[in-house]
Amino acid sequence: MAINLSTGFRLTPENFLPVPIDVCAAFEAETDTVGAHEWMLENDIDPGPVIAVLGDVKLIDVVSRDCPSWTALALPLRADGVFVDTLLIDTDTFEHLRICDAVDWLGEDNISGTVRLHAAPVDWLRAGCAGCCSLHPYGRGHLRALRRADRIQCDDIRLALEAWEWGFGAYDNDLARFDIDDLPENVACYFQRQARAVA
Known part of the structure; x- marks a missing residue:
């Protein structure tokens, strides 16, 4: 399964960014926590503290009409304990983006x-x-x-x-x-x- 940044989410009328509840649902639908842990270990990241602070992180495929598909480490972002965004870190370049720009x-x-x-x-x-x-x-x-x-x-x-x-x-x-x-x-x-x- 892949997250589609171009068509996968409803947009907020205020700023035309994805609706956080849709982003949360897409994140929850992804299942590759094992791949995420393996990638972290390969890149000198101890999964233990990451999971303790953020909860499950996942490895996902990302597609959009603007660039070729890529693989990302997906981190759930919370504000006051509420899921509000997902941070995507490109597994090759380490560049990152927030889907909703909420955190x-x-x-x-x-x-x-x-x-x-x-x-x-x-x-x-x-x-x-x-x-x-x-x-x-x-x-x-x-x-x-x-x-x-x-x-x-x-x-x-x-x-x-x-x-x-x-x-x-x-x-x-x-x-x-x-x-x-x-x-x-x-x-x-x-x-x-x-x-x-x-x-």
């Missing part, structure tokens, strides 16, 4: 004290669902949620500075909240690109 974070409940900000959902899964990961592909207003944390650890210089700029208004004092542990060569490359962009 902005993985691990939003973890944003307090010291939190690790992950660059991609696969990184969050590999960390045993510890820390948080932004899911929004273009909006940045939700990054203000990071203000609830005292310390933000991040191993991606670009993501850390984007979170500082959009979540904290790029105030110098708030940069001290960030522990950026990216590789030195990545940091140097980032600032070289920035210097070329303004030159």
Whole structure:
């Protein structure tokens, strides 16, 4: 069975996104939890913490009129305990998309004290669902949620500075909240690109 992103769901009149109850039903109809567990193990992800935090995850085929079919790891996304969306992670490229655009974070409940900000959902899964990961592909207003944390650890210089700029208004004092542990060569490359962009 496959999820069809082009014709498989009714659309909400407000934003023309799939109706969450339809997405939930499609997710529940899928059955390949064994394939999902095998894929996670092959990609250095311990299924135990993932299942404990998210519940069952599944491996599904995705079709749409816009691109060839692909296989995805499907994660149920909840808000206040209610199923509201499904996150699809391409099993080849690790790119991700939310079907309903209803949830902005993985691990939003973890944003307090010291939190690790992950660059991609696969990184969050590999960390045993510890820390948080932004899911929004273009909006940045939700990054203000990071203000609830005292310390933000991040191993991606670009993501850390984007979170500082959009979540904290790029105030110098708030940069001290960030522990950026990216590789030195990545940091140097980032600032070289920035210097070329303004030159």
